[in-house]
Amino acid sequence: MKLIMAIIKPFKLDDVREALTPLGVQGLTVSEVKGFGRQKGQTEIYRGAEYHVSFLPKIKIEVVVPADLADQVIEAIAKSAHTGKIGDGKIFVLDIERAMRIRTGEVDSEAL
Amino acid sequence: MKLIMAIIKPFKLDDVREALTPLGVQGLTVSEVKGFGRQKGQTEIYRGAEYHVSFLPKIKIEVVVPADLADQVIEAIAKSAHTGKIGDGKIFVLDIERAMRIRTGEVDSEAL
Amino acid sequence: MKLIMAIIKPFKLDDVREALTPLGVQGLTVSEVKGFGRQKGQTEIYRGAEYHVSFLPKIKIEVVVPADLADQVIEAIAKSAHTGKIGDGKIFVLDIERAMRIRTGEVDSEAL
Amino acid sequence: MMRPRLGWGVGALLPALLMAMPAFAADDGPPKIDTGDTAWMLTSTALVLLMTVPGLALFYAGMVRKKNVLATLMQSFVITCLVTIVWAVAGYSLAFTNGNAYLGDMSRFMLHGIADHIAKGVDTGFILGAGTDGAAPQTVPETVYMMFQMTFAIITPALITGAFADRMKFSALVIFMTLWSLVVYSPIAHWVWAPTGWIAGLGVLDFAGGTVVHINAGIAGLVCALVLGKRVGYGSDNMAPFNLSYAVIGASLLWVGWFGFNAGSAVGANGRAGMAMAVTQIATAAAALGWMFAEWMTKGKPSVLGLISGAVAGLVAITPASGYVLPGSSIIIGVAAGVICFWTATSLKHMLGYDDSLDVFGVHCVGGIVGALLTGVFSYGPLSATDASPDGSPGGLDQLKIQAIGVATTLVYSGVMSFVLLMITKALVGLRVGEEEEREGLDLVLHGEQIF
Amino acid sequence: MMRPRLGWGVGALLPALLMAMPAFAADDGPPKIDTGDTAWMLTSTALVLLMTVPGLALFYAGMVRKKNVLATLMQSFVITCLVTIVWAVAGYSLAFTNGNAYLGDMSRFMLHGIADHIAKGVDTGFILGAGTDGAAPQTVPETVYMMFQMTFAIITPALITGAFADRMKFSALVIFMTLWSLVVYSPIAHWVWAPTGWIAGLGVLDFAGGTVVHINAGIAGLVCALVLGKRVGYGSDNMAPFNLSYAVIGASLLWVGWFGFNAGSAVGANGRAGMAMAVTQIATAAAALGWMFAEWMTKGKPSVLGLISGAVAGLVAITPASGYVLPGSSIIIGVAAGVICFWTATSLKHMLGYDDSLDVFGVHCVGGIVGALLTGVFSYGPLSATDASPDGSPGGLDQLKIQAIGVATTLVYSGVMSFVLLMITKALVGLRVGEEEEREGLDLVLHGEQIF
Amino acid sequence: MMRPRLGWGVGALLPALLMAMPAFAADDGPPKIDTGDTAWMLTSTALVLLMTVPGLALFYAGMVRKKNVLATLMQSFVITCLVTIVWAVAGYSLAFTNGNAYLGDMSRFMLHGIADHIAKGVDTGFILGAGTDGAAPQTVPETVYMMFQMTFAIITPALITGAFADRMKFSALVIFMTLWSLVVYSPIAHWVWAPTGWIAGLGVLDFAGGTVVHINAGIAGLVCALVLGKRVGYGSDNMAPFNLSYAVIGASLLWVGWFGFNAGSAVGANGRAGMAMAVTQIATAAAALGWMFAEWMTKGKPSVLGLISGAVAGLVAITPASGYVLPGSSIIIGVAAGVICFWTATSLKHMLGYDDSLDVFGVHCVGGIVGALLTGVFSYGPLSATDASPDGSPGGLDQLKIQAIGVATTLVYSGVMSFVLLMITKALVGLRVGEEEEREGLDLVLHGEQIF
Ligand SMILES: Nc1ncnc2c1ncn2[C@@H]1O[C@H](COP(=O)(O)OP(=O)(O)O)[C@@H](O)[C@H]1O
Ligand SMILES: Nc1ncnc2c1ncn2[C@@H]1O[C@H](COP(=O)(O)OP(=O)(O)O)[C@@H](O)[C@H]1O
Ligand SMILES: Nc1ncnc2c1ncn2[C@@H]1O[C@H](COP(=O)(O)OP(=O)(O)O)[C@@H](O)[C@H]1O
Numbered sequence A, B, C: 001m002k003l004i005m006a007i008i009k010p011f012k013l014d015d016v017r018e019a020l021t022p023l024g025v026q027g028l029t030v031s032e033v034k035g036f037g038r039q040k041g042q043t044e045i046y047r048g049a050e051y052h053v054s055f056l057p058k059i060k061i062e063v064v065v066p067a068d069l070a071d072q073v074i075e076a077i078a079k080s081a082h083t084g085k086i087g088d089g090k091i092f093v094l095d096i097e098r099a100m101r102i103r104t105g106e107v108d109s110e111a112l
Numbered sequence D, E, F: 001m002m003r004p005r006l007g008w009g010v011g012a013l014l015p016a017l018l019m020a021m022p023a024f025a026a027d028d029g030p031p032k033i034d035t036g037d038t039a040w041m042l043t044s045t046a047l048v049l050l051m052t053v054p055g056l057a058l059f060y061a062g063m064v065r066k067k068n069v070l071a072t073l074m075q076s077f078v079i080t081c082l083v084t085i086v087w088a089v090a091g092y093s094l095a096f097t098n099g100n101a102y103l104g105d106m107s108r109f110m111l112h113g114i115a116d117h118i119a120k121g122v123d124t125g126f127i128l129g130a131g132t133d134g135a136a137p138q139t140v141p142e143t144v145y146m147m148f149q150m151t152f153a154i155i156t157p158a159l160i161t162g163a164f165a166d167r168m169k170f171s172a173l174v175i176f177m178t179l180w181s182l183v184v185y186s187p188i189a190h191w192v193w194a195p196t197g198w199i200a201g202l203g204v205l206d207f208a209g210g211t212v213v214h215i216n217a218g219i220a221g222l223v224c225a226l227v228l229g230k231r232v233g234y235g236s237d238n239m240a241p242f243n244l245s246y247a248v249i250g251a252s253l254l255w256v257g258w259f260g261f262n263a264g265s266a267v268g269a270n271g272r273a274g275m276a277m278a279v280t281q282i283a284t285a286a287a288a289l290g291w292m293f294a295e296w297m298t299k300g301k302p303s304v305l306g307l308i309s310g311a312v313a314g315l316v317a318i319t320p321a322s323g324y325v326l327p328g329s330s331i332i333i334g335v336a337a338g339v340i341c342f343w344t345a346t347s348l349k350h351m352l353g354y355d356d357s358l359d360v361f362g363v364h365c366v367g368g369i370v371g372a373l374l375t376g377v378f379s380y381g382p383l384s385a386t387d388a389s390p391d392g393s394p395g396g397l398d399q400l401k402i403q404a405i406g407v408a409t410t411l412v413y414s415g416v417m418s419f420v421l422l423m424i425t426k427a428l429v430g431l432r433v434g435e436e437e438e439r440e441g442l443d444l445v446l447h448g449e450q451i452f
Helices: A010-023 A067-080 B010-023 B067-080 C010-023 C067-080 D009-013 D035-061 D066-096 D142-164 D170-193 D198-202 D210-228 D244-266 D271-299 D304-318 D327-352 D360-378 D397-429 D435-440 D442-447 E009-013 E035-061 E066-096 E142-164 E170-193 E198-202 E210-228 E244-266 E271-299 E304-318 E327-352 E360-378 E397-429 E435-440 E442-447 F009-013 F035-061 F066-096 F142-164 F170-193 F198-202 F210-228 F244-266 F271-299 F304-318 F327-352 F360-378 F397-429 F435-440 F442-447
Strands: A002-008 A028-036 A043-046 A049-052 A056-065 A090-095 A098-101 B002-008 B028-036 B043-046 B049-052 B056-065 B090-095 B098-101 C002-008 C028-036 C043-046 C049-052 C056-065 C090-095 C098-101
Touching (some): A010 A056, A056 A067, A056 C028, A067 A090, A098 B067, B002 B010, B002 B067, B010 B028, B010 B056, B056 B067, B090 C090, B098 C067, C002 C067, C010 C028, C010 C056, C056 C067, C067 C090, D035 E035, D035 E244, D066 D170, D066 D442, D066 E271, D066 E304, D066 E327, D142 D244, D142 E271, D170 D198, D170 D397, D170 D442, D210 D360, D210 D397, D244 F066, D271 D304, D271 F035, D271 F066, D304 D327, D304 D360, D304 F066, D327 D360, D327 F066, D435 D442, E035 E066, E035 E142, E035 E244, E035 F035, E035 F271, E066 E442, E066 F244, E066 F304, E066 F327, E142 E170, E142 E210, E142 E244, E142 E360, E170 E397, E170 E442, E198 E397, E210 E304, E210 E360, E244 E271, E244 E304, E271 E304, E304 E327, E304 E360, E360 E397, E435 E442, F035 F066, F035 F142, F035 F244, F066 F442, F142 F170, F142 F210, F142 F244, F142 F360, F170 F198, F170 F210, F170 F442, F210 F304, F210 F397, F244 F271, F244 F304, F304 F360, F360 F397
Antiparallel strands (some): A002 A056, A002 A090, A028 A056, A028 B028, A028 C028, A090 C098, B002 B090, B028 B056, B098 C090, C002 C056, C028 C056, C043 C049
């Protein structure tokens, strides 16, 4: 099993989720994160005090899938999250050793 | 060392933490996440505009433990986070290559 | 490639980011998390109801770097996040199998 | 509101000017309205509405968990709407028409007749208890008097909601509060504030609603908390308030609005209103500091929740006393309320083990009792003196006993009837949401909405 | 404001006392001010300002997404500032001086002459339409009258902002609103409320601004929504409100402040003000419950957004009626407004497919029309009767027709002129932010700020 | 408040009616109260309390970081409580009894004697400076006068808290503010506003507190900022405001409440109050726009924080002038305040390098000075004219010099005494929390609470 971790632009979340459903992905977990990268943010000025917004709001998607599905999932994310503008984000792949569904105790690919 | 990553129902957090302490787990990190899965959310209606709440609030626990403790930890989480109702969540296990405690510079199992 | 995941004290974030730039790290992702560990929190009292704040605010940094940069990055984080007081946090290292930049489709070390 | 038995209202409330022109006062027709008094009562009405929405709504919403914030706001808001209609249809008539000693009549059903004196856009003053011995002519139109009283009828049931926060069904709330307003609030208001009311007849002093509003709501809240039972997770889960800054805004608006509540109860812009405002301010500050220092000494830190809770306790306690006491006494009333309510809300509640979520009993009932009794001790004669009763109602052991009767009656009647109405509501729609629903939060489950 | 054609204002607004001293009333000099009336109008001015900042600002900000909260607050606030200056410089003069039937003159340019009657710190009462047949002496100084009217001039354009929330350029807003205030608001206010205005001359009843404020802003909002187009992501993205608790605070402050709006429009602390306050309260509650139960039945849950939207719809609908109708009619007006606006905002809007972000048209225009027409049905004579017109303006088919003319005129003039001004603004600076900017949010893009 | 030296108060404040009945005015007894004036002063008192809680509390809390929000709210709230007691016990007596030119006496210790004129619930008007040449009879009871003044005594120290936000110990705040109220506020209020005060004797014009409130608080804030030192991380850490929407609500409530502050300082519902309200509104709008456009031009974007800061600067600057100037002048005062305070808060502060967290000096002290001096330029005679002084106090070089003396005196006295009191406080309990505690945030460390 693989954990696909994708950092994307927030407004792309629904597109990504919809792109994954047809692949049989039944679950995923998202978090609000702040990203630092090539994309530069705005400057905020509060009565003369200037703060550069170097961290921009991003969404992190974590989805665990059977190893053989990984390629398709990566491709689907890459396509649906793409705008072509700087700051589109990254996809990382990690290996997952074990998985378990808490409700049933099922393990590994049964658990996804 | 293993990173145990568990997605659980928010109100189970204290139970899980209490279940881990007896095992010698001295630290863990939690984040608020939104989960998409088999469990279905409510529909929100704002003056005629309907939004389905497909993402439900979950808690992600990340705890790094020596490899030999992993089984016990997984079991403890699975038990304490269990309600038997849909949406109970998942437990994933990843391999950790190195660990370091910032305060002391101790590494690996010393650092946990 | 390695994923360096560091849990640090919130006010150290800017220091850490500045310590990484000279090493050529061009991107990273941070999340607000709550940490449970040796460091003990305050007690909150609301009209007689006492709640111990066992979870303290921490920042989680996730940065993916080429394997050969990992040592330097770990050291830089360890140094810049260090206060010597309890609760300084942890650094964990995981292996990353693949990486992709969504904007361009570049993969692996090109993508970082 | 004034205590009409003695009929001092006439002298106190007609403007000084009219007293200098006896030809006017001797008129048999309805009194003329005074624009200054009317201006103050219109303002007071707005201030007391401000107390409920958004004041009380925010005070309570700031103390619950995130998942119940909107539902809590909604409770105060919907009660404002429901009671407005109930009051216009029957509540006002039951409370403030002559009727008998126990209940008004239906002569103002649907506010019938309230426009009778309007001619060419001009209205006359209202005579409370017209035709009875205790007739108390006012210098404001009846519409204004009715509206001012309506805002009291609104806030009283809204106060109760703090006791069962986080767990009552919305349909149950709608039914229970509608019934409660008619069956509990209107009768008690009649007893205490109508010239024909039997408690008014005993000489009980309740200037702005220590018994009618606070003890009444507080004991009803306790009954609700006991009947509904504890919140799921009470004692184990973290139930820390989501956002106390809302509670601070709420408490602040309660304080500001309370000037309308207490000084407005003089039904005019007169000396009594001025003194009521002064003692309200002083008692509130004293109670807030009392609670704060008590907490600081016993728990180690002064909390903002403690400070604002103390302020509300002080506002409650000075309410029955506000038109009767002088500044010195108000400090004592304030400190007593602050320290005693601190103890009730932080210690007694745990000793007795009920889950009155936001301390409606601990603050409003207990604070109201402290105030009602101390009014009997500190009442200053000249503030309530009239030509007919040149000594007014000075404090003393006799008055204290009378006050205790008022307190006890309210506790018993409101407690018992609240229980009965809860049982009726339970039979109709049930009282409490399911455990799963309670965990998920009322915002989403009951109203299909949530905040960020 | 009163309907000056009949000149009843004189009788209604001079205090009762003066009427008892005919020597005063017969004076040719300017009327004396009445301190009670003045106190109430000073208070009402504060209350109506409270409606816009922070009331309306919060009501709207609570309904947008997080990234636009500050920008939305800023819109109401900057309009408050802009219109204050516009009104002082020319708007007041164009609206409330005699001029001709279509526009005032510039005799109060820069408020020139407003201090003419001040001597030794004392001012005289203001005569609206002095020297004309419809001259209506007031018992408050002109400064107070001007200020009270200013708060109406402020809130009207601020209401429009809800229609184009999340997408208008700030520079465009500044230009459009400045022009709109002068070109649309002042003329319509003159037509309806100046004694010389042509709509006033027809006998249209608009006590506190159903047409001048709500229909006017509502139709302008619809035009804005159509011209600017839909929000990016409308229909697909989740546009759930960031924090409805702000909207609840806002709606509550609107309600409280509306007492100044409606009861203040009696320009005095009199019987009419009392009745206006009463019917305002009752209609609001009825509308809120009407919307709530309609939603509960059709959508399955009563929402807090529905409840407060209904309250605002009720406040809007009772506005033109408030000094003319009795409590019973106000319940009907309220229920009608609640149910009809519920249908407009939740169904009609989707059927027609425009994106009026916060339902300015659905609530203010439609609610205003409901109220304006029903005023023609339910108007109760004695509230508007005078010596000159002992029957007042009772409701009926004739009055209904007159009301319809007022509604139609406002719809056409405001709709057309709003469109023209939008085109001018577009030519000058463009109307809408870019798509990227809209996605990122106005807070950061336009103002360089964000909330947590 | 009026300037009693000239004794014009008598003419201005007795209602017109009484002037028409000389028999009354000639009476030697205390003046009668006027219900309209009293209604307005009761309302004004509520409005000014609203300015501090929740107004100022929110304005400040919205500008700090999340970890200090509750602590910041608590500061304004606890000062409200502390000063209420201090004022009732001794502050009012020291400020407003005759005493000598430098300090009142203790004849109103514990408000002793304030109820002396109450008989049968009715009170008489209050004579400020009774028995002196400058005796100024009022048409409101002394309780009301005392309460109105109390709200000024409350907000002044609360304003200071913005300067040391995020870093002062709570115990230090409690001690410092209690002392400051007695040692700094009461004397300066006596000098400027008591008929016997020496600054009043010079003819300094300060209608509603430009010197007594704003310059006074502003310079004390600067001293606090300098003595406590900069916040940990100042200049490097991101100290962006947590939630500016709170600040917008706060600024809005300050604006609305300021009508009580300025128009209330006429101590009656009269022409002067009306003009004070009008110029307050206009100057505020002008200043807000002034700051906004200055920022837009120099920084590229108009920010909501800039807009509301400008509004507050305008409110501050018009405060001393509000009962003395006409609308045209108020625009100039407003624009000057907006632009100058923008420069102080955004440029001068960085040039000088002090850390006045929320710009108490830059907005209140500088804005107060602008207003105090321009009052000397623009004062319009007829607004302050009396029988005794038919020209009033027109602006001019002479008056400007007198104003400068008032400003300088306040700067020196308040600056020096604030420093001394800080040193005393430091010796007693220390001033500042530890660095670790400051990092963790005052909410948790000092009060054991936090918001979400
Ligand atoms: N090496 C990295 N490790 C972790 N996260 C990264 C890394 N590089 C980029 N990111 C994340 O991806 C986001 C987008 O990266 P950025 O460099 O701005 O643009 P692009 O993806 O177009 O190259 C960043 O905001 C950050 O959250
Ligand atoms: N494949 C997955 N990858 C990552 N997270 C998942 C995955 N499947 C489920 N989850 C997480 O687990 C939560 C619970 O899953 P769900 O399917 O709703 O119920 P259950 O755990 O009872 O099967 C989801 O809300 C989501 O956060
Ligand atoms: N085993 C662990 N797994 C995951 N996170 C951990 C673990 N141990 C500690 N942490 C994180 O590191 C933070 C600091 O740990 P703590 O024990 O308080 O102090 P220190 O780092 O000085 O030993 C914790 O708050 C938690 O977020």
